Amino acid sequence: MTDDPGTYTRRPKAERERDGERPLADQAASLSPALRRLKAGLLANLEEFERDQAAAMRRVDEGGLDNSGLLALARGYARAIDPEQRDQLAASIATRLSVDEAGVILRAAAAVRTAVPGIVLRAKANGDSTAEIARELDMTDSYVRRIARENRLVSWRLDLRDSELPGGAGWKPYEFGDDILATPYTEAHLADQVITAAGRGPRENRSRVLIWDGTAEQPDDAAIYTEEREPLPLVERVSEDLKAEFVRIGQEQKAERRRVAEEIGTHADPEDYEDDEDDDTSGHDWHHPTPLAGLVCRRCDLAHKNWAGENCPAA
Structure with missing residues (x-):
């Protein structure tokens, strides 16, 4: 020893x-x-x-x-x-x-x-180290660095000009926020998304989007991207409004049909209401034999799930 x-x-x-x-x-x-x-x-x-x-x-x-x-x-x-x-x-x-x-x-x-890229980037902006973030999220240091490399945290502001906003003529802030730019999306993609989502304001007024790196407050001349757009012509604005109204009405009608179907106990499949354009049943008279059963033709007993579009032989 x-x-x-x-x-x-x-x-x-x-x-x-x-x-x-x-x-x-x-x-x-x-x-x-x-x-x-x-x-x-x-x-x-x-x-x-x-x-x-x-x-x-x-x-x-x-x-x-x-x-x-x-x-x-x-x-x-x-x-x-x-x-x-x-x-x-x-x-x-x-x-x-x-x-x-x-x-x-x-x-x-x-x-x-789905929110991990934003969580990682905001933590790094707040001064957390790669090792600290990896430990808290149960990731490797290399994966955290990859997230930071493939995503960018940016802030943006949407301005309107000569609008009815308080303060009169000139550029006035309309909306602002921050977002994650993931490769391969660019500042142009984000600006288009911001303007489209803002609705009537940019459609009826001249607008611009300014984008900055990070979330800290910065002057306008520090923006890494700026895009200005003219308002849509009156005809296009009316067309966009009508499209939005038609979509809203259609959604309300489908929701009402589903509600009625549930009240009368048919247990109809919501897919029955997804496509209202094709109402041709080729002579079949579809119904639910029991509340929990699928659709069956009253005339020929054919199950709707087996129907390939052929005419009802008993019609």
Whole structure:
């Protein structure tokens, strides 16, 4: 055995039997303080994990799918460092969450995933390091850098000129905001989107969009992109308004038909109302034999799902 108490060298069996020593036990005893500290640390982490998990489950049991409950669940998952602990957490969640509650969480997670580029860019704008962002989002540093490389955080302002806004003639702010420009989209794409979404204001007045890098307030001459547009001619404005009104009326009519169908208990498939242009039934008289049944022809008993457009033989 060497002089280092933390290193064990196996001695020949005859020598060990002659001396009557137990070197392995002796060295284990010398290492016991470090082992005790390691064990204490592991137990402390396990107890903290179990406390967080219990707290999260209490909030779920109380119907509290609020931010604190979800945060506790997330922390519990992050501290579950081995598969056994994560399986334990999954089993606990499965016994306490309903399908509706789980669906809410899954849809929220999907929404957060789509917002990750904006979350990353805003965190970097606030001074968070790549390592900090990666740790909090459970990503690698390289993936965070890739998001920052392929996306840009920009701010924009839509102005109208000679409009009825307070202050009289000249450029007046109409709308403002910030957005994420993901490759290959450009400032021109964003400007077109802003003007189109603003509706009547830019259609009836001269407009301009200014775009800046970042979200900090900056002067107009610091804009990285500026685009001006003239108002639409009167005929085009009226045409756009009519199109929007027709769309609105059509949506209201479809919603009303669905409501009536539900009230009379037909359980009609909403797809029955998606296309109102083709009303040709080729002589078939479609109906629902029972509230839960599909459409069937009263005359020839043909199921609507099997109908290929042929005429009804019994018509």
